[in-house]
Amino acid sequence: DSGVTQTPKHLITATGQRVTLRCSPRSGDLSVYWYQQSLDQGLQFLIQYYNGEERAKGNILERFSAQQFPDLHSELNLSSLELGDSALYFCASSVVGTDYNEQFFGPGTRLTVL
Amino acid sequence: GENVEQHPSTLSVQEGDSAVIKCTYSDSASNYFPWYKQELGKGPQLIIDIRSNVGEKKDQRIAVTLNKTAKHFSLHITETQPEDSAVYFCAPSTGGTSYGKLTFGQGTILTVHP
Numbered sequence: 001d002s003g004v005t006q007t008p009k010h011l012i013t014a015t016g017q018r019v020t021l022r023c024s025p026r027s028g029d030l031s032v033y034w035y036q037q038s039l040d041q042g043l044q045f046l047i048q049y050y051n052g053e054e055r056a057k058g059n060i061l062e063r064f065s066a067q068q069f070p071d072l073h074s075e076l077n078l079s080s081l082e083l084g085d086s087a088l089y090f091c092a093s094s095v096v097g098t099d100y101n102e103q104f105f106g107p108g109t110r111l112t113v114l
Numbered sequence: 115g116e117n118v119e120q121h122p123s124t125l126s127v128q129e130g131d132s133a134v135i136k137c138t139y140s141d142s143a144s145n146y147f148p149w150y151k152q153e154l155g156k157g158p159q160l161i162i163d164i165r166s167n168v169g170e171k172k173d174q175r176i177a178v179t180l181n182k183t184a185k186h187f188s189l190h191i192t193e194t195q196p197e198d199s200a201v202y203f204c205a206p207s208t209g210g211t212s213y214g215k216l217t218f219g220q221g222t223i224l225t226v227h228p
Contacts, residue, residue, distance in 0.1 A: 043158070
């Protein structure tokens with residue numbers, strides 16, 4: 001158990017809908033990262049937050065957004081969902097969020113868009 | 115951006131044999147080199163990492179070696195056991211404005227036969 005929690009574990013929805021994925025980092029970790037894992041794209045970095053502020057962006061679609069709240073939990077919002085958005089979404093946390101930071105991953109949310 | 119290649123894509127060994135997985139990266143600014151293990155239905159788990167000022171690190175049956183000049187690092191597993199069967203990912207990271215985001219390789223499916 002990494003100490004990172006993600007809810008829900010599974011999510012099934014329809015095209016065009018909007019969903020919210022939630023992540024609680026390990027106690028004491030200030031930085032949260034979101035990654036997407038799909039068969040064709042592999043594991044890809046989406047976005048990073050540090051202590052409430054956006055720090056770095058990867059290949060995140062404009063339909064996707066995230067935020068980190070004062071209690072440090074984070075939410076990833078996916079809107080206007082398409083079939084291709086079906087994937088595993090992982091959250092990871094680390095202490096600082098700069099160099100040499102071990103990142104600990106949650107169990108993921110499996111999103112299925114029908 | 116960083117290009118990461120991992121070889122082989124699949125590796126099948128007998129219990130007790132050694133396994134070696136190689137990761138080649140393109141960004142000479144990369145300074146942190148972790149390996150992750152992902153079991154079915156779980157999030158990636160950090161198993162070992164190395165920093166750019168170190169050439170080799172060992173933790174029981176697992177070791178990582180780094181060749182910064184050639185821009186590659188390798189995972190070595192000795193005395194393999196069936197529970198080592200999983201997908202292994204390298205994920206080099208660059209500090210600075212990348213703030214520690216990980217760029218994952220394509221993964222290596224390791225199967226250890228009893």
